[in-house]
Amino acid sequence: MKKMGVLMLAMILVLSVMAPITVLAEPAEGPTQLAQARGTPGRTAAPARAPRVTQAEFARILVQLLGLGKYVPVNGTPQDDAQALMQEGIAPADGWMLDDTVTRGVLAVVMVKVMKAMGYEVDIDMNDTRAAMDWLNENGIPTGTITQSAESVEPLGAPNAPNVFQVSTDPLVTRELYGSVDAPESGADAGTASRGPETAGYEPVTMEEIIAVVPPVSRPERPTTPPTPFRP
Amino acid sequence: MNRIKFVAVVALLLVMAVPAEVFAVSRLGSKWFQVKHRLRVEYDDNIYQTKDDEKDSSKVINEFDIFVQAKLEQTFLSLHYRPQHVYWDDREPDDTTWNHSVDLIFAQEFSPRVTLSLKDTLLIAEQPAQILDGNQFGPDNDYTYNSVVGSLSIGLTPETTLDLSGRYQLLRYDEDAISDANDYDIYVAGLDLRRQVLPETSVALQLRGEQTDYTETDDRDSDSYQAGAALEEAFGPDLVGKVRLGWQHKTFDDSSIDDIDSAYADGSLTLLPSPATRITGGVGYDQSDTDVAPFANQDRFRVYASLAYDVTARITWYLTSEYIMHDLDAEDAPEASRTQGGEELEDGSENITQVSTRLAYKLNRSNVIEAGWQLIDLDSDVREDYVRNRLSLGWRTEI
Numbered sequence: 001m002k003k004m005g006v007l008m009l010a011m012i013l014v015l016s017v018m019a020p021i022t023v024l025a026e027p028a029e030g031p032t033q034l035a036q037a038r039g040t041p042g043r044t045a046a047p048a049r050a051p052r053v054t055q056a057e058f059a060r061i062l063v064q065l066l067g068l069g070k071y072v073p074v075n076g077t078p079q080d081d082a083q084a085l086m087q088e089g090i091a092p093a094d095g096w097m098l099d100d101t102v103t104r105g106v107l108a109v110v111m112v113k114v115m116k117a118m119g120y121e122v123d124i125d126m127n128d129t130r131a132a133m134d135w136l137n138e139n140g141i142p143t144g145t146i147t148q149s150a151e152s153v154e155p156l157g158a159p160n161a162p163n164v165f166q167v168s169t170d171p172l173v174t175r176e177l178y179g180s181v182d183a184p185e186s187g188a189d190a191g192t193a194s195r196g197p198e199t200a201g202y203e204p205v206t207m208e209e210i211i212a213v214v215p216p217v218s219r220p221e222r223p224t225t226p227p228t229p230f231r232p
Numbered sequence: 233m234n235r236i237k238f239v240a241v242v243a244l245l246l247v248m249a250v251p252a253e254v255f256a257v258s259r260l261g262s263k264w265f266q267v268k269h270r271l272r273v274e275y276d277d278n279i280y281q282t283k284d285d286e287k288d289s290s291k292v293i294n295e296f297d298i299f300v301q302a303k304l305e306q307t308f309l310s311l312h313y314r315p316q317h318v319y320w321d322d323r324e325p326d327d328t329t330w331n332h333s334v335d336l337i338f339a340q341e342f343s344p345r346v347t348l349s350l351k352d353t354l355l356i357a358e359q360p361a362q363i364l365d366g367n368q369f370g371p372d373n374d375y376t377y378n379s380v381v382g383s384l385s386i387g388l389t390p391e392t393t394l395d396l397s398g399r400y401q402l403l404r405y406d407e408d409a410i411s412d413a414n415d416y417d418i419y420v421a422g423l424d425l426r427r428q429v430l431p432e433t434s435v436a437l438q439l440r441g442e443q444t445d446y447t448e449t450d451d452r453d454s455d456s457y458q459a460g461a462a463l464e465e466a467f468g469p470d471l472v473g474k475v476r477l478g479w480q481h482k483t484f485d486d487s488s489i490d491d492i493d494s495a496y497a498d499g500s501l502t503l504l505p506s507p508a509t510r511i512t513g514g515v516g517y518d519q520s521d522t523d524v525a526p527f528a529n530q531d532r533f534r535v536y537a538s539l540a541y542d543v544t545a546r547i548t549w550y551l552t553s554e555y556i557m558h559d560l561d562a563e564d565a566p567e568a569s570r571t572q573g574g575e576e577l578e579d580g581s582e583n584i585t586q587v588s589t590r591l592a593y594k595l596n597r598s599n600v601i602e603a604g605w606q607l608i609d610l611d612s613d614v615r616e617d618y619v620r621n622r623l624s625l626g627w628r629t630e631i
Contacts, residue, residue, distance in 0.1 A: 064308050067299065069337040074351045075383035075395040075424055077434060079464040083472050086502045089510050089540070095469025099431045113507075119597040123545045126507050155266060155299055169476060169496040169518035171420045171442040171456070172381060172397050 053146055055106065056098040059085055061146070062114065067155030073173045088117045088156070093127035102146060105129040108136055111149050115141065118154055268297040272626035279323060281610075281618040290321040293626075306341040332356040345387035352380045374406040381420075395424040404447075413525045415447040424462075432466040438478065444521050451566040452528040453485035454521060458496060475499040482519050484528055488567035492529060494519050508542040522560065524614050526569035526577070531559035550590040558582040560614055580613030598630040 056078035063072055063081045068088070072080045082096035090113040092106045100106075112132040116122040120139070124131040133143065142148040272293040278286040294317045301310035311334070318329040334354040341347050359373035381399040388394055399420035405411035419442070426436035440458040460478015467473065477497040484491070498516030505511065515535045522530040536554035543549055562570055562577045570577045590604035606622045 061303075064301075064303060064310070064337075064339070067301070067310065067312070069308075069310060069339075070312075070335050070351070070353075074349045074381045075385065075397045075422070077426065077464060079434065079466065079472060079474065082466070083474070083500075083502050086472060086504055087510055087512055087538075087540075089504065089507065089542075091469070091504060093469070095466065096472070097431065098466075119594055119600070121545045121594065150303075155301070169458075169498045169516050170422075170438075171418075171440055171458070172383075172399050172422045 053102045054098065055092070055096055055100050055102055056081070058102045058107075058110070058146060059096060059098070061150060062090065062110070062153065065150060065153040065155070066114070066117070073170070075172065088113075090114055090117060093129070104133075104143065107146060107149060108132040108143050111136055111141060111143060111152070114153055115139070117156060264301055266297075266299040267631040268299070268628065269631055270295040270297070270626060270628045272624045274622055274624035276620070276622045278618055278620040279320070281616075281620055283617045286618075287323075289323050292319045292321075293317075293624075294319075308337070308339040310337045311335070329358045331358060347385045348382070349385070350380070350382045352378070354378045373410055375410075376402075376404045378402050383422075391428045393424075393426045395422070395426065397422040397424070412448040413446075414523065417445045417447060419443045419445075426462075434464045436462040436464075438462055438476070451486045451569070452521070452525065454482055454528055456480060456482045456519070460496070470504040471501065473499065473501040480519055482529065486528065486566040489528055489564055492519055492564075494531075510540040511538070513537040522558065524558075524560065524582075526565040527560045527614070528566065529561075529564040531557075531561075533557045546594045548592045548594075550588075550592070552586075552588045554584075554586045556582075556584040556586075558584075578613075582610065582612040582614065584611075585609045600628040602626045602628065 059078060059081040063069055063084055066085075066088070068084045072084050078098045082091070082098060085091060086096070090110060093109050108129055109127060109132045112122055112124070112126050112135055115136075116126065122135065124135050126132060136143050141152045270293075272295075274291050274293060275288070276291060277288045279289050280287050296315055298313045298315075299310070302308070314333040316329075316331040316333070318331070320327045320329070332355070334352070336350075336352040336354075338350040339347065355375075355377040357375055357377075359375070379399065379401045381397065383395050383397040386394045386396075397420075399418075399422075401416075401418040401420075403414065403416050405414055421441045423439045424436050426434055428434045438458070438460050440456075442456040442458075444452075444454050444456070446452050458478055458480050460476065462474065462476040464474040465472070475497070476499070477495065480492075480494050480496045482492040482494075496516075496518035498514065498518070500512065500514035503511045513536065515533075517531075517533045519529055520532045521528065524530075534554065534556045536552070538552040539550070541549045541551075558581060560580045560582070562579050565577055586606075586608050588604065588606045590602055592600050592602040594600050602625075604622075604624045604626070606624075607620070609619045611617055
């Protein structure tokens, strides 16, 4: 089991290092097809000159560019991406239809919400396509293509909800957030709530350990019970 | 320590494997490098998390967030490094703390149907000894935690995907008195066979194997296996949810602890009742290992909810809460540890309540003022209870 896990990780790491990395000299016309590999139905390789981008692919791009990748499982699905974006208030007016192609209207509505999550002051009906397009034009944010719009996307400084608590019974996911120390987004210390260090009330403590932890510089006023370190 | 070096070397190799030109030819997104700063002044009413004789202190928390990312046609790489410095107004003998957090995310598309994803989380934190009345109780508690998880996703058909995943976690304390009971290595292997049955519905079969190895002691080591299914559903434009459930079989290295067979389940919902409101909730139940020695297992039940509400275009209010219940059975401890000093180890339970609220006011796109309150209340039969409140006022800025 242990060897199997190590072997699997080693294979993945070797594959990743050997992977050919394509650096584009010129911008291409369409975004990546990363989400395609995740098995969302109805996808075929898009023609090079007229790429059709699904909402699943668009959601994946946004999750990455907004810095939300940490909060999506590494084997996450398009729905996981959509859920992470929704927790930031980002969704098309009709919700994420992951198999549908991204239209200009969907792009405009989503981009306005992205801008709001990034800190722009947006005071319009964000589900109104016309109002969204006007607002983007006024603020100089291009909506001709997804590639152009993506140029305006920046990582969120302090993501909202998905990082707060991640309750999962999946050992591939759970304890992902051991708990950044003193992180205000973590509600309280996520580490305390999940797994944190705690010595035992029943662990045997040797005399050497007691001497080590209680220097004889002054007389302890607390009982010399086994030490209980506080948790990260 | 060798494993820490191994993880660090692997992470560095990954970064070095990406040509330097990548950073200059970022295909999507305008910012490939970003530095943010967060400054908070906080009042903490129980810095050592004790039941009695609570020690309070103010502190100043300085945190930088250094961010690098590259998004190419087939490759995505992002690296977050967050060094944090804490100055404590009233804590002896060490009035400063340094914490470091690193997140590395890497994704590579080999073909339209084959994708590799890799994520590494490294946390190095200082937790100095507890000092009360000039006496030191407990050794230094500094630790290193790392989690690396990788997944290879293979599209078998347009509707069906196979994911092969692996994970390795480690926890290491600096002081022997702590590390002897708590240092661990956890290995996880996973397989997901996922099928999109409807545009708004996907189902998956999931298999997991997890091995927990405590490095200095064998009596709490365990193997856990899960077999189950997952369902993801978009109920409508404003409501999505997912459920995961199945059967868990757990065995222990210590022969005096019986195997455990139990159901596990978790689910979450995200709701957007209005463009200004986001609500997320979830619940989960499983058998998990515990940080309370000598117990090797606990029943864990968790429920949480989170609300974000845009009060105005500039003001956002966040509220989160979580309740956790742990049930610990003396039968799940090694037989040799069930009696200590003539005292029988008893069953116990823990109730943990956490609440947090935060109000953020956007001065402009680059500056946010925020105020927050966090509460944690630990009510435990097996360790010291405590209640801890933290009040903070902060300023976030992009440099």
